[in-house]
Amino acid sequence: MNKLRTFIFLLLILSPVLQKAQTKSDLAPSPPMGFMTWNYFGVNINEQDIKTLADAMVETGLRDLGFNYIFIDDGWQGGRDNKNNIIADSKKFPSGMKSLVDYVHSKGMKIGIYSDAAPLTCAGYTASLHFEEQDAKTFAKWGFDYLKYDYCGAPSDWQTAIHRYEKMSKALKNSGRDIVLSICEWGDRQPWLWASKAGGQLWRTTADVRDKWYSGKKVSNPSELHGLGAGILDILNLNADLYAYAGKNAWNDPDMLVVGLYGKKGAPSSELGGKGCTDIEYQSQMSLWCLMAAPLMITCDIRKMNKATKRILSNSDIIAIDQDALGKQAQRVVNNETWQIFVKNLANGDIALGILNVTDNEQIANINLLDLGISGAISAKDLWSKKNIDLSKKGYISTKVASHETKVYRLKF
Ligand code: GLA
Numbered sequence: 001m002n003k004l005r006t007f008i009f010l011l012l013i014l015s016p017v018l019q020k021a022q023t024k025s026d027l028a029p030s031p032p033m034g035f036m037t038w039n040y041f042g043v044n045i046n047e048q049d050i051k052t053l054a055d056a057m058v059e060t061g062l063r064d065l066g067f068n069y070i071f072i073d074d075g076w077q078g079g080r081d082n083k084n085n086i087i088a089d090s091k092k093f094p095s096g097m098k099s100l101v102d103y104v105h106s107k108g109m110k111i112g113i114y115s116d117a118a119p120l121t122c123a124g125y126t127a128s129l130h131f132e133e134q135d136a137k138t139f140a141k142w143g144f145d146y147l148k149y150d151y152c153g154a155p156s157d158w159q160t161a162i163h164r165y166e167k168m169s170k171a172l173k174n175s176g177r178d179i180v181l182s183i184c185e186w187g188d189r190q191p192w193l194w195a196s197k198a199g200g201q202l203w204r205t206t207a208d209v210r211d212k213w214y215s216g217k218k219v220s221n222p223s224e225l226h227g228l229g230a231g232i233l234d235i236l237n238l239n240a241d242l243y244a245y246a247g248k249n250a251w252n253d254p255d256m257l258v259v260g261l262y263g264k265k266g267a268p269s270s271e272l273g274g275k276g277c278t279d280i281e282y283q284s285q286m287s288l289w290c291l292m293a294a295p296l297m298i299t300c301d302i303r304k305m306n307k308a309t310k311r312i313l314s315n316s317d318i319i320a321i322d323q324d325a326l327g328k329q330a331q332r333v334v335n336n337e338t339w340q341i342f343v344k345n346l347a348n349g350d351i352a353l354g355i356l357n358v359t360d361n362e363q364i365a366n367i368n369l370l371d372l373g374i375s376g377a378i379s380a381k382d383l384w385s386k387k388n389i390d391l392s393k394k395g396y397i398s399t400k401v402a403s404h405e406t407k408v409y410r411l412k413f
Helices: 003-026 047-059 096-108 132-142 158-173 222-229 232-246 279-291 307-313 316-322
Strands: 035-036 070-071 077-080 086-088 109-114 146-150 180-184 202-204 251-252 296-298 331-335 339-344 351-357 362-368 379-382 388-390 396-401 406-412
Touching: 035 047, 035 109, 047 070, 047 096, 070 146, 070 251, 077 158, 086 132, 096 109, 096 132, 109 132, 132 158, 146 158, 222 232, 232 251, 232 279, 232 362, 279 296, 279 307, 279 316, 279 339, 279 351, 279 406, 316 406, 339 362, 351 362, 351 396, 396 406
Parallel strands: 035 070, 035 296, 070 109, 109 146, 146 180, 180 202, 202 251
Antiparallel strands: 077 086, 331 339, 339 351, 351 406, 362 396, 379 388, 379 406
8 A cells, every 4th residue: 555655656746757758759749830931031020020920820710720830030130149148130029039939929829940050040140059058048048939950051961960950959958948949951961861860850851942833853862952943843752752751750841831922022932933833833732741741831921811822721621631640741652744642641540642733734533542552442522622522332533633733632431
C-alpha cells in the first residue's frame, strides 16, 4: 500500500515534467498553417499591417479553418542595442514586438519570426550567428511560437549548416518557451536527411517559389532552381519524391502558397518570371500542397481576396487531407508526360487520390484503381465539386481534367 502511495505521489509530481517533455517533441504534429509576409510585402512590413492581417484571418474564417499562425519574415529587424539584444525596427514596429505578439495571441493565433544563421539575413538585416542563445531568449521573451531560420551568407558545406542549425535548435530549447524551428536552406544540402535530427520540425526543400506555373526546364537538383525561378510544377517535381521523409514534426516544406497573388508587381514572388497563374493553377497548388502534407502559408493579401481565392483557400475537405492525423505525404505513383497521380493514406483508412494534368490541353483521365493497387473502394468524393461517385459496381474513375488542373478524391471503403 505504501509503495502504491509513493508511486502515485511520484506520478503526480512528475506528470507536469513528463507533459512538458512531451510538448517539446510535439511542436508540429500536423503541418503548420498561416499567413507569411514575404511573397506579398517583402521587407515592407509593419505592425499595422500585421494586426489587420491577423484581424482578417479571424474575420474571413481562415483562422478557424486551421490557418492559425502569422509568420513575420525578413525585414523586421532594427539592429542590436548596447547590450547586443536584437531589436525591432522602431519605425515599422513603434509599439514593440511584445505588444504585437500579445495582440496576435489575443486573436487566438500564434506568431512566427525570422532570422538567419549568418551575420546578415538574405535581405541584409541583422541576423543571429554567434547570438543564438541571446536571440532565442529574446524571441521567447517577446512570446514568439516559431522561428524561420534562413541560410543566406553562410558557408555552403553540409557540416557547418548542420552545426549552425543544431546550435539554434539548442538555444530555442533553452529559451524557456516552445518554439518551432523551420529550417530554410532551400534543399541545397538535402536537409530531409538531417534537419529533423538537427532539431527542425520542417525544412524547405527548394529555392523560393515564384508566382508562376513552370520554368520550362526539368531540373534534378533544387539548387538549379535559384536562378531559374521556381514555379509550382518545378517545386512539385522535386518535393514529391521526398514523401518518405515526411511525418509528424518533420515536414518537407515546398515553400509558400502563391494562391491569389496574380503576379503582384514589385513583390518578391513576381521576380524571375513570376507573372501570375490562373485560378486553376492556384487551385492545383493548394491541392498538391495538401496531398504532400506541406506547411500551408498563404501570402496573398487576405484583406482583399476575391471569391475564387477565398474558395481555394477555404476548402475544409482539402485542408483535412493536409492536416490528416496519419501525417503521411502522398506517394507519386504515376509521373509521365500527361499525368501525375498521387495516393495519400489517411488516418481513418480512407485514401486521398490526386490526378494532375500536366499538359497544356484538357485530357480525359480513365483511372483503374486496381492499377494503382487500390481495391474495395465503394465511393469517391470529388473534394472540389463535392460530388460523390459510386464505385460499388465499378473500380474506375473517368473524368475530364483541365490543363494544369488537379482533381482530388477522397476514397471510402
Ligand atoms: C530567402 C528565403 C525566403 C525569404 C527571404 C527573405 O530567400 O528563402 O523565403 O525568407 O530569404 O529575405
